[in-house]
Amino acid sequence: MLCPMRIITRCRPAWFLLGFLARGLLGQDAPAPHSLPAGPTLVFGSLTNQYDAKPEDTSAPFSIYVTNVWTNPIVIESVHTSCHCTVATMPANPWVFQPGESGVVSATVELEGQDGLVTKVLTFFTSVGERVVTLIVSIPPPPRPGDAPLSEAQRQAAATKAAADARAIFKGDCASCHVDKARGLLGRDLYAASCGICHDSPHRAGMVPDLRALKQPGTLDYWTQIISYGKPNTLMPGFARAQGGPLSDLQVASLAAWLQEAMPPRPPPR
Numbered sequence: 001m002l003c004p005m006r007i008i009t010r011c012r013p014a015w016f017l018l019g020f021l022a023r024g025l026l027g028q029d030a031p032a033p034h035s036l037p038a039g040p041t042l043v044f045g046s047l048t049n050q051y052d053a054k055p056e057d058t059s060a061p062f063s064i065y066v067t068n069v070w071t072n073p074i075v076i077e078s079v080h081t082s083c084h085c086t087v088a089t090m091p092a093n094p095w096v097f098q099p100g101e102s103g104v105v106s107a108t109v110e111l112e113g114q115d116g117l118v119t120k121v122l123t124f125f126t127s128v129g130e131r132v133v134t135l136i137v138s139i140p141p142p143p144r145p146g147d148a149p150l151s152e153a154q155r156q157a158a159a160t161k162a163a164a165d166a167r168a169i170f171k172g173d174c175a176s177c178h179v180d181k182a183r184g185l186l187g188r189d190l191y192a193a194s195c196g197i198c199h200d201s202p203h204r205a206g207m208v209p210d211l212r213a214l215k216q217p218g219t220l221d222y223w224t225q226i227i228s229y230g231k232p233n234t235l236m237p238g239f240a241r242a243q244g245g246p247l248s249d250l251q252v253a254s255l256a257a258w259l260q261e262a263m264p265p266r267p268p269p270r
Contacts, residue, residue, distance in 0.1 A: 041070035041128050042097070050136040053111060060137040064088075064105040064122070068097035075127040082121040085110040086135065107135060115139045116188070141189045183246075186254035188262070190247075194239075195255070208236075211263045218263060223256035 045065030053060055068074045076095040079088040088107040097103065109120055117138055124131040185193055199211045218226075227247070228240035239245035240252055247255070 041068070042074050042076075042124075042126055042131060043067045043069050044131065044133060047132070048134045048136065050138065051109075052138045053140065055140050057111060059111055060109040060135075062107040062109070062135055064107060064133055065102065066097070066105060067102040068099055070128070071099055073098050077125045077127070079105065080123045080125070081107075082123075085112075085114070086120045086122070088122050109135060109137050111137065111139055115141055141185075141192055186251060187258040190251060190255050191258060191262075194246075211259070214263060218260060220256055220260045223259045224252060227252050227255055227259075 043066070049062050049064065051060040051062060066076070074097045076090060076097070078093065079090060081088055086107065086109050088105055090105050091103060095103070105122075107122060109118070111118075114137075117136065120135040120137075122133040122135065124133065198208050226236070228238055229243060230236045230238040237243070237245060239247045241248060
Protein backbone atom coordinates (compact mmCIF):
# COMPACT_ATOMS: atom_id res chain seq x y z
CA MET A 1 0.00 0.00 0.00
CA LEU A 2 1.25 3.43 -0.94
CA CYS A 3 1.48 6.00 1.80
CA PRO A 4 -0.40 9.34 1.39
CA MET A 5 2.86 11.19 0.76
CA ARG A 6 3.70 8.94 -2.20
CA ILE A 7 0.17 9.43 -3.66
CA ILE A 8 0.58 13.22 -3.56
CA THR A 9 4.06 12.96 -5.08
CA ARG A 10 2.91 10.72 -7.91
CA CYS A 11 -0.13 12.99 -8.70
CA ARG A 12 1.84 16.22 -8.61
CA PRO A 13 2.78 16.35 -12.32
CA ALA A 14 -0.91 15.96 -13.26
CA TRP A 15 -1.95 18.90 -11.11
CA PHE A 16 0.81 21.07 -12.55
CA LEU A 17 -0.31 20.15 -16.09
CA LEU A 18 -3.95 21.06 -15.36
CA GLY A 19 -2.89 24.41 -13.89
CA PHE A 20 -0.70 25.16 -16.90
CA LEU A 21 -3.54 24.35 -19.32
CA ALA A 22 -6.01 26.54 -17.36
CA ARG A 23 -3.67 29.52 -17.47
CA GLY A 24 -3.17 29.01 -21.17
CA LEU A 25 -6.91 28.87 -21.89
CA LEU A 26 -7.91 31.84 -19.72
CA GLY A 27 -4.92 34.04 -20.51
CA GLN A 28 -2.51 35.28 -17.89
CA ASP A 29 -2.98 38.95 -18.89
CA ALA A 30 -6.79 39.10 -18.49
CA PRO A 31 -7.73 41.81 -15.91
CA ALA A 32 -9.47 40.67 -12.77
CA PRO A 33 -13.07 41.97 -12.43
CA HIS A 34 -12.27 43.69 -9.13
CA SER A 35 -9.67 45.89 -10.86
CA LEU A 36 -12.45 48.20 -12.15
CA PRO A 37 -13.49 51.09 -9.88
CA ALA A 38 -16.46 50.43 -7.62
CA GLY A 39 -19.42 52.77 -7.12
CA PRO A 40 -20.88 55.37 -9.49
CA THR A 41 -19.00 55.68 -12.76
CA LEU A 42 -20.74 58.82 -14.04
CA VAL A 43 -20.59 61.54 -11.38
CA PHE A 44 -22.83 64.63 -11.32
CA GLY A 45 -21.83 67.86 -9.58
CA SER A 46 -25.16 67.74 -7.73
CA LEU A 47 -28.21 65.55 -8.10
CA THR A 48 -30.42 68.33 -6.65
CA ASN A 49 -30.06 71.87 -8.00
CA GLN A 50 -32.02 74.94 -6.82
CA TYR A 51 -32.55 78.37 -8.36
CA ASP A 52 -34.16 81.29 -6.48
CA ALA A 53 -35.96 83.29 -9.14
CA LYS A 54 -36.25 87.07 -9.06
CA PRO A 55 -39.59 88.79 -9.77
CA GLU A 56 -38.37 89.85 -13.22
CA ASP A 57 -37.11 86.39 -14.26
CA THR A 58 -38.96 84.62 -17.07
CA SER A 59 -36.83 81.47 -16.94
CA ALA A 60 -34.49 79.63 -14.56
CA PRO A 61 -31.07 78.53 -15.94
CA PHE A 62 -29.20 75.47 -14.67
CA SER A 63 -25.74 74.03 -15.40
CA ILE A 64 -25.39 70.30 -14.71
CA TYR A 65 -21.73 69.23 -14.39
CA VAL A 66 -20.90 65.62 -15.36
CA THR A 67 -17.64 63.66 -15.07
CA ASN A 68 -16.67 60.15 -16.24
CA VAL A 69 -14.62 58.60 -13.41
CA TRP A 70 -14.53 55.15 -15.00
CA THR A 71 -11.71 53.53 -16.98
CA ASN A 72 -13.89 53.11 -20.09
CA PRO A 73 -15.82 55.54 -22.29
CA ILE A 74 -19.42 56.28 -21.23
CA VAL A 75 -22.19 57.45 -23.55
CA ILE A 76 -25.08 59.72 -22.55
CA GLU A 77 -27.60 58.66 -25.14
CA SER A 78 -30.33 61.21 -24.33
CA VAL A 79 -31.86 63.44 -21.64
CA HIS A 80 -35.60 63.44 -21.02
CA THR A 81 -37.38 66.25 -19.12
CA SER A 82 -40.45 65.79 -16.91
CA CYS A 83 -42.29 68.75 -18.43
CA HIS A 84 -42.53 70.60 -21.74
CA CYS A 85 -41.53 73.83 -19.94
CA THR A 86 -38.07 72.37 -19.26
CA VAL A 87 -35.38 72.05 -21.95
CA ALA A 88 -32.01 70.29 -21.57
CA THR A 89 -29.17 70.70 -24.08
CA MET A 90 -26.04 68.54 -24.47
CA PRO A 91 -22.92 69.45 -26.49
CA ALA A 92 -23.55 66.35 -28.63
CA ASN A 93 -26.33 63.80 -29.01
CA PRO A 94 -25.32 61.11 -28.19
CA TRP A 95 -22.50 62.42 -26.01
CA VAL A 96 -19.42 60.24 -25.57
CA PHE A 97 -17.33 60.78 -22.42
CA GLN A 98 -13.79 59.52 -22.45
CA PRO A 99 -12.26 58.37 -19.13
CA GLY A 100 -11.68 61.40 -16.88
CA GLU A 101 -13.59 63.76 -19.21
CA SER A 102 -15.99 66.38 -17.80
CA GLY A 103 -18.72 68.48 -19.39
CA VAL A 104 -21.82 70.59 -18.80
CA VAL A 105 -25.48 70.01 -19.65
CA SER A 106 -27.49 73.24 -19.84
CA ALA A 107 -31.12 73.23 -18.72
CA THR A 108 -33.78 75.95 -18.66
CA VAL A 109 -37.13 76.01 -16.87
CA GLU A 110 -39.72 78.46 -18.23
CA LEU A 111 -41.50 80.24 -15.36
CA GLU A 112 -44.55 81.72 -17.07
CA GLY A 113 -47.74 80.71 -15.29
CA GLN A 114 -45.90 79.06 -12.38
CA ASP A 115 -45.36 80.18 -8.79
CA GLY A 116 -44.22 78.88 -5.43
CA LEU A 117 -41.78 75.97 -5.24
CA VAL A 118 -41.56 74.16 -8.60
CA THR A 119 -39.77 70.81 -9.07
CA LYS A 120 -38.66 69.36 -12.43
CA VAL A 121 -36.73 66.18 -13.22
CA LEU A 122 -34.07 65.35 -15.82
CA THR A 123 -33.58 61.66 -16.63
CA PHE A 124 -30.23 60.79 -18.22
CA PHE A 125 -30.17 57.58 -20.28
CA THR A 126 -26.58 56.36 -20.39
CA SER A 127 -24.56 53.30 -21.32
CA VAL A 128 -24.13 52.57 -17.58
CA GLY A 129 -27.79 52.99 -16.62
CA GLU A 130 -30.22 55.80 -15.85
CA ARG A 131 -29.39 58.83 -13.72
CA VAL A 132 -31.97 61.30 -12.33
CA VAL A 133 -31.26 64.97 -11.57
CA THR A 134 -33.79 67.21 -9.77
CA LEU A 135 -34.27 70.92 -10.54
CA ILE A 136 -36.02 73.11 -7.96
CA VAL A 137 -37.12 76.68 -8.65
CA SER A 138 -38.37 79.03 -5.94
CA ILE A 139 -40.65 81.55 -7.66
CA PRO A 140 -41.86 84.70 -5.84
CA PRO A 141 -45.56 85.60 -6.07
CA PRO A 142 -46.45 87.81 -9.04
CA PRO A 143 -46.57 91.57 -8.41
CA ARG A 144 -49.97 93.11 -7.78
CA PRO A 145 -51.27 96.50 -8.86
CA GLY A 146 -49.69 99.25 -6.79
CA ASP A 147 -46.56 97.22 -6.01
CA ALA A 148 -44.21 99.99 -7.14
CA PRO A 149 -41.38 100.42 -4.59
CA LEU A 150 -41.65 103.30 -2.15
CA SER A 151 -39.31 106.24 -2.42
CA GLU A 152 -36.91 106.97 0.43
CA ALA A 153 -39.07 109.92 1.50
CA GLN A 154 -42.16 107.71 1.59
CA ARG A 155 -40.32 105.11 3.68
CA GLN A 156 -39.18 107.71 6.20
CA ALA A 157 -42.69 109.16 6.47
CA ALA A 158 -44.17 105.68 7.04
CA ALA A 159 -41.54 104.88 9.70
CA THR A 160 -42.26 108.14 11.52
CA LYS A 161 -46.01 107.45 11.48
CA ALA A 162 -45.50 103.87 12.69
CA ALA A 163 -43.22 105.02 15.52
CA ALA A 164 -46.07 107.16 16.87
CA ASP A 165 -48.71 104.46 16.36
CA ALA A 166 -47.63 101.00 15.24
CA ARG A 167 -51.16 100.24 13.97
CA ALA A 168 -50.93 103.17 11.58
CA ILE A 169 -49.61 100.76 8.94
CA PHE A 170 -53.12 99.29 8.75
CA LYS A 171 -54.63 102.65 7.80
CA GLY A 172 -54.56 105.13 4.91
CA ASP A 173 -51.90 104.67 2.25
CA CYS A 174 -50.00 102.10 4.34
CA ALA A 175 -52.95 99.71 4.15
CA SER A 176 -52.30 99.13 0.45
CA CYS A 177 -49.06 97.33 1.42
CA HIS A 178 -49.79 95.79 4.83
CA VAL A 179 -53.50 94.95 4.47
CA ASP A 180 -54.57 94.72 0.84
CA LYS A 181 -51.63 92.59 -0.30
CA ALA A 182 -52.22 90.05 2.46
CA ARG A 183 -55.76 89.14 1.47
CA GLY A 184 -56.20 85.43 0.82
CA LEU A 185 -52.49 84.57 1.13
CA LEU A 186 -50.83 82.00 3.39
CA GLY A 187 -47.33 81.01 4.53
CA ARG A 188 -44.47 81.97 2.23
CA ASP A 189 -46.63 84.04 -0.14
CA LEU A 190 -48.08 85.98 2.79
CA TYR A 191 -44.60 86.74 4.12
CA ALA A 192 -43.36 87.95 0.72
CA ALA A 193 -46.40 90.20 0.18
CA SER A 194 -46.91 91.72 3.61
CA CYS A 195 -43.81 91.09 5.78
CA GLY A 196 -40.78 90.91 3.51
CA ILE A 197 -41.41 94.41 2.17
CA CYS A 198 -40.12 95.65 5.54
CA HIS A 199 -37.96 92.87 6.98
CA ASP A 200 -36.15 92.02 3.73
CA SER A 201 -35.76 95.59 2.51
CA PRO A 202 -32.21 96.97 2.32
CA HIS A 203 -33.72 100.35 3.33
CA ARG A 204 -35.59 99.09 6.40
CA ALA A 205 -35.58 101.24 9.53
CA GLY A 206 -32.98 100.48 12.18
CA MET A 207 -35.66 99.13 14.52
CA VAL A 208 -36.82 96.58 11.93
CA PRO A 209 -34.85 93.33 12.40
CA ASP A 210 -33.46 91.10 9.67
CA LEU A 211 -35.34 87.86 10.37
CA ARG A 212 -32.76 85.87 8.42
CA ALA A 213 -30.05 86.78 10.92
CA LEU A 214 -31.64 85.85 14.23
CA LYS A 215 -29.38 85.05 17.18
CA GLN A 216 -31.73 82.42 18.57
CA PRO A 217 -34.24 80.04 16.96
CA GLY A 218 -37.87 81.07 16.79
CA THR A 219 -40.29 78.40 17.99
CA LEU A 220 -43.82 78.05 16.63
CA ASP A 221 -45.19 79.70 19.80
CA TYR A 222 -42.66 82.54 19.51
CA TRP A 223 -43.69 83.39 15.95
CA THR A 224 -47.40 83.05 16.75
CA GLN A 225 -47.08 85.50 19.64
CA ILE A 226 -45.03 88.03 17.66
CA ILE A 227 -47.35 87.94 14.63
CA SER A 228 -50.52 88.10 16.72
CA TYR A 229 -49.55 90.65 19.38
CA GLY A 230 -46.50 92.43 18.01
CA LYS A 231 -43.67 93.81 20.18
CA PRO A 232 -44.21 96.75 22.57
CA ASN A 233 -42.24 99.94 21.94
CA THR A 234 -41.26 98.88 18.41
CA LEU A 235 -42.64 99.35 14.89
CA MET A 236 -44.12 95.82 15.04
CA PRO A 237 -47.90 95.83 15.73
CA GLY A 238 -50.11 92.81 16.32
CA PHE A 239 -51.31 91.53 12.96
CA ALA A 240 -54.12 89.30 14.30
CA ARG A 241 -57.64 90.55 13.65
CA ALA A 242 -58.34 90.41 17.38
CA GLN A 243 -55.60 93.06 17.77
CA GLY A 244 -56.92 95.25 14.96
CA GLY A 245 -54.72 93.70 12.30
CA PRO A 246 -55.62 92.15 8.93
CA LEU A 247 -54.73 88.46 9.48
CA SER A 248 -57.15 85.64 10.25
CA ASP A 249 -56.25 82.86 12.70
CA LEU A 250 -55.48 80.58 9.71
CA GLN A 251 -53.14 83.17 8.19
CA VAL A 252 -51.34 83.68 11.51
CA ALA A 253 -50.87 79.92 11.95
CA SER A 254 -49.60 79.40 8.37
CA LEU A 255 -47.20 82.33 8.62
CA ALA A 256 -45.84 81.18 11.98
CA ALA A 257 -45.29 77.66 10.66
CA TRP A 258 -43.45 78.95 7.58
CA LEU A 259 -41.24 81.30 9.63
CA GLN A 260 -40.30 78.51 12.04
CA GLU A 261 -39.01 76.45 9.11
CA ALA A 262 -37.61 79.17 6.86
CA MET A 263 -35.91 81.52 9.34
CA PRO A 264 -33.41 79.43 11.35
CA PRO A 265 -30.68 81.45 13.03
CA ARG A 266 -27.31 81.71 11.32
CA PRO A 267 -24.36 80.06 13.07
CA PRO A 268 -22.24 82.55 15.05
CA PRO A 269 -19.05 83.74 13.28
CA ARG A 270 -15.84 81.93 14.27
